[in-house]
Amino acid sequence: MKTHLTIALLLTAGMLAFAAPPAMPHFRFENFSTANGLPDNHVFSVLVDGDRIWAGTENGLAVYENHAWKTYTAKDGLAHRAVLSLALDSRTGDVWAGTMGGLSRISGGRIDSYTQLNSGLSNDVVYGVSVEGENVWVATAAGGCRLNTRTGQWTLYNERNTPMNEIWVYGVSATPTKVYYAVWGSGLLEYDQKTERWDKYDDPDGETEMVLFKDQGLIHEIVTSVSFVDNIVWAATYFGDSRYDGRYWHNFLTKDSGLPSNFTNTIKGVDANRAWFGTDKGLAYYDGTNWAVYRPSLQSGKPEMTVRDAQGKVTQVAVTTAPAHNYVLGIDFQGSDIWVATAKGLSHGIRQ
Amino acid sequence: MKLRGTCQLNRNHLRTIVVAGLTAAATVLCGLALWPAFNPPARADEDDAVLPRQIDYDSPLEVLISPDGARLYVLCQQSETVRVFNAITNAPIKTIAVGRVPRGIALSYSGDRLFVTNTWDDTLSVIDTRTLSVIATWNVGAEPSGVVEDRAGDRLFVANRISSDVAVLDAHTGMEQKRLLAGRGASYLTLSPDGSRIYCTHVYPNPSDHRTAPESEISVIDTKRAVVVDRIPLHAIAGAFHLAFSADGRLGAVAEYHPKNLVPLAHLEHGGAFAYTLTLIGTDVGKPVEVPLDELERYASQPFGVAFAPDKSRIYVTIGGSECVIAIDVTRLLHFIAAHPRPVSGSFAQDLAASSNYVIARIPVGHNPRGLGFSRDGRKLFVANRLEDTISVIDTRTNRVANTIPLAEPNAISVMRYGEQTFYSARHSFQGQISCSSCHIDSTFDGLTWDLEPDGFGRDVVDNKMLEGVKGIGPYKWNGGNPDLPTECGPRTEKYFWRSEQYDDLTLADLTLYIRNMRTRPNRWKLAGREMTPAQERGKALFERAQDKFGKPIAEVNRCSYCHSGPKGTNRLLFDVGTRKATDNGSLLKSAPLTEIALTAPYLHDGSARTLEEIWTVYNPEDKHGRTNDLTKDELNDLIEYLRTR
Numbered sequence: 001m002k003t004h005l006t007i008a009l010l011l012t013a014g015m016l017a018f019a020a021p022p023a024m025p026h027f028r029f030e031n032f033s034t035a036n037g038l039p040d041n042h043v044f045s046v047l048v049d050g051d052r053i054w055a056g057t058e059n060g061l062a063v064y065e066n067h068a069w070k071t072y073t074a075k076d077g078l079a080h081r082a083v084l085s086l087a088l089d090s091r092t093g094d095v096w097a098g099t100m101g102g103l104s105r106i107s108g109g110r111i112d113s114y115t116q117l118n119s120g121l122s123n124d125v126v127y128g129v130s131v132e133g134e135n136v137w138v139a140t141a142a143g144g145c146r147l148n149t150r151t152g153q154w155t156l157y158n159e160r161n162t163p164m165n166e167i168w169v170y171g172v173s174a175t176p177t178k179v180y181y182a183v184w185g186s187g188l189l190e191y192d193q194k195t196e197r198w199d200k201y202d203d204p205d206g207e208t209e210m211v212l213f214k215d216q217g218l219i220h221e222i223v224t225s226v227s228f229v230d231n232i233v234w235a236a237t238y239f240g241d242s243r244y245d246g247r248y249w250h251n252f253l254t255k256d257s258g259l260p261s262n263f264t265n266t267i268k269g270v271d272a273n274r275a276w277f278g279t280d281k282g283l284a285y286y287d288g289t290n291w292a293v294y295r296p297s298l299q300s301g302k303p304e305m306t307v308r309d310a311q312g313k314v315t316q317v318a319v320t321t322a323p324a325h326n327y328v329l330g331i332d333f334q335g336s337d338i339w340v341a342t343a344k345g346l347s348h349g350i351r352q
Numbered sequence: 353m354k355l356r357g358t359c360q361l362n363r364n365h366l367r368t369i370v371v372a373g374l375t376a377a378a379t380v381l382c383g384l385a386l387w388p389a390f391n392p393p394a395r396a397d398e399d400d401a402v403l404p405r406q407i408d409y410d411s412p413l414e415v416l417i418s419p420d421g422a423r424l425y426v427l428c429q430q431s432e433t434v435r436v437f438n439a440i441t442n443a444p445i446k447t448i449a450v451g452r453v454p455r456g457i458a459l460s461y462s463g464d465r466l467f468v469t470n471t472w473d474d475t476l477s478v479i480d481t482r483t484l485s486v487i488a489t490w491n492v493g494a495e496p497s498g499v500v501e502d503r504a505g506d507r508l509f510v511a512n513r514i515s516s517d518v519a520v521l522d523a524h525t526g527m528e529q530k531r532l533l534a535g536r537g538a539s540y541l542t543l544s545p546d547g548s549r550i551y552c553t554h555v556y557p558n559p560s561d562h563r564t565a566p567e568s569e570i571s572v573i574d575t576k577r578a579v580v581v582d583r584i585p586l587h588a589i590a591g592a593f594h595l596a597f598s599a600d601g602r603l604g605a606v607a608e609y610h611p612k613n614l615v616p617l618a619h620l621e622h623g624g625a626f627a628y629t630l631t632l633i634g635t636d637v638g639k640p641v642e643v644p645l646d647e648l649e650r651y652a653s654q655p656f657g658v659a660f661a662p663d664k665s666r667i668y669v670t671i672g673g674s675e676c677v678i679a680i681d682v683t684r685l686l687h688f689i690a691a692h693p694r695p696v697s698g699s700f701a702q703d704l705a706a707s708s709n710y711v712i713a714r715i716p717v718g719h720n721p722r723g724l725g726f727s728r729d730g731r732k733l734f735v736a737n738r739l740e741d742t743i744s745v746i747d748t749r750t751n752r753v754a755n756t757i758p759l760a761e762p763n764a765i766s767v768m769r770y771g772e773q774t775f776y777s778a779r780h781s782f783q784g785q786i787s788c789s790s791c792h793i794d795s796t797f798d799g800l801t802w803d804l805e806p807d808g809f810g811r812d813v814v815d816n817k818m819l820e821g822v823k824g825i826g827p828y829k830w831n832g833g834n835p836d837l838p839t840e841c842g843p844r845t846e847k848y849f850w851r852s853e854q855y856d857d858l859t860l861a862d863l864t865l866y867i868r869n870m871r872t873r874p875n876r877w878k879l880a881g882r883e884m885t886p887a888q889e890r891g892k893a894l895f896e897r898a899q900d901k902f903g904k905p906i907a908e909v910n911r912c913s914y915c916h917s918g919p920k921g922t923n924r925l926l927f928d929v930g931t932r933k934a935t936d937n938g939s940l941l942k943s944a945p946l947t948e949i950a951l952t953a954p955y956l957h958d959g960s961a962r963t964l965e966e967i968w969t970v971y972n973p974e975d976k977h978g979r980t981n982d983l984t985k986d987e988l989n990d991l992i993e994y995l996r997t998r
């Protein structure tokens with residue numbers, strides 16, 4: 001009897017030890033750089049527009065169509081060569097580009113640019129942009145603002161009319177019900193479209209780099225990116241990330257999740273349970289239970305994919321490709337594929 | 353609405369009355385103030401001249417033929433009606449009242465519905481063509497103009513001139529789905545013959561850098577997806593009007609103005625002020641190509657309507673300022689293009705000999721011809737003579753007017769109408785090249801800056817201004833150099849613009865009366881009543897403030913509300929607001945009126961400020977143009993929100 005029990009335990013342990021990792025998406029990454037048409041390897045942002053891919057680089061806005069890149073620069077009317085953020089107006093097909101020198105609208109090949117001098121834009125450094133209906137919401141180095149494209153009216157949001165303590169706004173996610181601003185050093189701002197009122201979410205422990213109580217609230221005041229999808233807020237900071245369902249917060253840190261780094265540049269929710277994270281140490285995916293990380297190995301630089309299950313077990317998955325660089329700045333989806341903007345190239349993750 | 357039987361005067365009779373009125377007025381002014389209630393018909397030399405009894409005209413702007421060829425629909429802008437005629441017998445059938453100041457008209461593909469855009473109440477009238485009655489009125493954008501329905505009858509597209517976009521509506525409910533970014537002054541829409549594309553043209557150029565050539569565009573919309581998929585650039589074009597396609601879809605033509613505003617306006621010879629052209633698009637010509645309509649010593653001033661003969665043999669173009677219709681032989685036109693090396697610019701506009709290769713007739717019609725349309729068999733061409741209240745019927749076999757359909761009988765002509773005819777007719781200028789309306793498109797402005805000769809070549813470049821609300825704000829010109837409108841419109845215009853015959857006194861009186869009494873369009877930024885948005889309220893307080901944000905008093909001359917006082921926003925005095933450029937002869941400028949200021953970019957006397965914001969963010973470093981540098985960005989936005997209501 002003892003022998004049988006021992007064998008059973010050993011078999012179970014063995015099965016657990018050799019159990020396949022959770023099924024996480026596999027990709028074959030094709031990378032773009034100046035060698036194959038990008039105007040610059042430093043890619044801040046990426047946007048999927050049907051079959052077209054827009055890449056905001058340090059040297060212009062590039063669009064990939066029919067297997068060829070075309071680049072728009074300041075000569076074409078772009079507000080600035082460095083394109084930090086991108087948003088698509090899915091109704092009209094217009095693309096909005098936030099740059100280091102203003103906000104540009106690309107419509108049918110024409111570029112109109114708005115600056116703090118020629119328009120009501122609050123500041124020329126546009127970190128984030130999001131389109132909701134006929135409104136374009138903008139995150140700038142001097143507060144947020146909203147352009148009503150029908151009336152042409154600009155409305156500015158700053159310390160004078162919102163609970164924004166700092167006005168360095170890094171990201172914005174706008175929907176017909178709620179608008180969220182990621183404020184660098186001032187937490188997360190929420191605007192209720194119906195009541196036209198603001199609310200604010202701060203790091204409740206008041207400490208900047210310590211977490212006193214897990215899941216107490218927003219993980220940190222330095223919020224870099226926000227994504228509101230299916231009534232769930234996904235917020236990225238330089239010190240971990242947060243998920244908020246309107247009642248409960250759940251925070252993600254490297255020490256208790258599969259997040260490869262707490263330093264997160266960008267976050268993009270797929271739905272209420274799934275999200276992608278762009279960190280300084282690779283691209284991460286969370287499916288609500290398990291994590292996957294895609295990157296060139298931090299040690300060898302070779303392509304690497306790791307999967308972390310609910311028990312915290314990390315498994316290496318054999319891959320031959322990886323995103324162009326670990327410093328991930330932008331993410332967008334094309335069906336089941338993913339596009340990733342990195343500090344050294346643009347990557348197309350083709351789902352396998 | 354017609355004045356019938358009460359004041360059916362011919363022009364000579366009216367002139368007699370005007371002369372008598374002026375004489376009487378002079379008598380009064382000489383001190384015989386015995387007739388305080390005397391009311392002369394017109395006194396052109398005073399800003400408070402009394403408007404004579406008005407006659408309401410039809411002012412036909414566009415014509416349409418029903419798909420079965422049986423009906424002629426005439427859109428009448430001034431009487432705000434659609435008049436329906438039997439297209440065979442020309443007999444009137446019905447008059448249908450629509451909204452205020454209609455501009456665009458289109459039939460549904462099946463012909464069961466007629467759509468009319470109403471520019472002053474921002475609506476679209478839907479007319480059932482069986483009952484000939486308005487069955488719906490839908491709200492659309494600011495100053496709706498061109499309209500088309502897609503072939504499936506699912507969507508309506510409406511070009512909005514003020515909001516410079518194209519509204520996409522559900523064709524069944526009128527519910528607006530979205531707005532597509534068009535060019536500035538989006539006005540005319542054309543469905544391609546296969547129905548796959550909609551082409552939008554614009555009466556104003558897109559904003560561009562100071563003293564660069566105007567750039568317009570044809571916005572191309574994918575009908576099925578309802579998105580803008582292309583923008584065909586129209587280089588050096590300021591205003592583009594009707595666009596038409598041949599039935600096979602291989603050739604399109606758009607009527608347009610090609611201004612010469614970057615060189616001093618020193619003469620009119622050889623097209624000194626304008627070229628009037630067509631840009632041709634389509635597979636027949638490859639890349640777009642611009643061809644002139646002008647002749648060497650006779651111009652095609654202000655082309656507007658374009659129509660292809662059903663068999664593609666001819667293009668007909670209405671020439672509003674020249675009061676004629678030009679007929680073009682398409683085969684000869686295409687041969688000319690193929691046989692001549694294409695300029696790098698794609699434009700033959702400067703070749704005044706070119707049109708002799710393809711223009712085969714210049715057919716005189718009535719005053720200010722605009723829209724035109726063919727009978728089904730192509731033998732008759734109907735032309736709307738806007739300022740004559742007639743429809744010319746051209747026999748296309750002879751290229752002569754075979755018949756004229758009067759809309760009002762007898763045709764009484766008021767002083768105002770003479771003035772308007774003068775405003776739009778190029779007959780007063782040298783070789784008939786320009787008229788007031790060449791630069792004041794549809795009595796507004798052109799969005800351009802001009803270098804006029806009297807100040808010296810390259811000196812005192814000036815922005816063209818809106819004319820609405822011009823009454824009572826003299827002196828005129830940016831430097832206040834002309835004391836009144838007769839001086840502004842009379843000797844100055846004749847000498848430096850027309851370079852031709854002088855108006856007689858009564859023509860000038862009529863013209864100034866017309867200009868003085870132009871109606872001001874509704875302001876789209878104003879709320880109903882006297883209400884204001886919170887931003888407008890805050891802006892108004894800034895406009896009227898007497899203290900800056902540091903509690904220091906603002907000198908009277910440095911307050912917005914001092915120089916821009918009164919209902920029109922000008923105290924009519926001259927000020928140095930610190931905007932003098934090296935090319936300006938002086939620094940004193942008349943305070944500009946604020947009437948409809950949101951519409952009239954660019955700004956400042958020389959048009960150097962592309963937007964209202966730039967007036968203060970770029971061109972007011974020393975606070976000479978009002979104390980504004982203490983304002984935050986959101987406060988400046990509030991001030992601008994208020995200014996838009998003026």
